[in-house]
Amino acid sequence: MPDQRTVSPLGTSSGLGALFLGRAIAGLLLGAAVTFSATDHSAAYGSVVFGAWAVLQAIVVVVSAVRGGRGPGQRILLVQGVLGGVIGAVALALTGFGLGALLLVVTAFAAVTGALELYRAVRIERGSAAGRESLFVGILTAVLAIVFLAIPPDEVLAVGLIGGYGIVVGVYLAIAGISLRMPTARPEGAREGAADRGVES
Numbered sequence: 001m002p003d004q005r006t007v008s009p010l011g012t013s014s015g016l017g018a019l020f021l022g023r024a025i026a027g028l029l030l031g032a033a034v035t036f037s038a039t040d041h042s043a044a045y046g047s048v049v050f051g052a053w054a055v056l057q058a059i060v061v062v063v064s065a066v067r068g069g070r071g072p073g074q075r076i077l078l079v080q081g082v083l084g085g086v087i088g089a090v091a092l093a094l095t096g097f098g099l100g101a102l103l104l105v106v107t108a109f110a111a112v113t114g115a116l117e118l119y120r121a122v123r124i125e126r127g128s129a130a131g132r133e134s135l136f137v138g139i140l141t142a143v144l145a146i147v148f149l150a151i152p153p154d155e156v157l158a159v160g161l162i163g164g165y166g167i168v169v170g171v172y173l174a175i176a177g178i179s180l181r182m183p184t185a186r187p188e189g190a191r192e193g194a195a196d197r198g199v200e201s
Helices: 013-035 043-068 072-093 095-124 131-150 155-181 188-200
Strands: 006-008
Touching: 013 043, 013 155, 043 072, 043 095, 043 155, 072 095, 095 131, 095 155, 131 155
Parallel strands: none
Antiparallel strands: none
């Protein structure tokens, strides 16, 4: 049975594990869509896969925020999901507008959601078991925004970076999600004490 201990202001380990795993699947799908598309790394294709990923992740985040309650962490998570989904929809709408549009929407997404992720990690989840995951993803997302501001206008490079980001975030959150959903191992001493009490009874 999954451990239900509270590990974050956002909820129990089981709920957070589901959130992380949902986001991990979305990220890995993004990475796979880029990696296995050897013939198309155009800005249009990048806008489609990025927009679809952003909308999918937004659905996961919003559902988790709604199910998690009404605390400040859930409100920030809800705002993050809604804004991410809106930017993803914009990316899909701007599919035919070229590389400039792709760079703009990815930078906007990374700046907005990265800042909200970092805010949650530092101000709300500090000291919790989930805080380091939010901090890592927030930093990586903020770095993506900076990189997209600095890179030369190259379609293959931009789309490749999007895929790489999805893979790194997906793998990291998959590990975090699986760890949070695993039952906590009992210390050896506690197990021995329980066994002794059983014998005495």
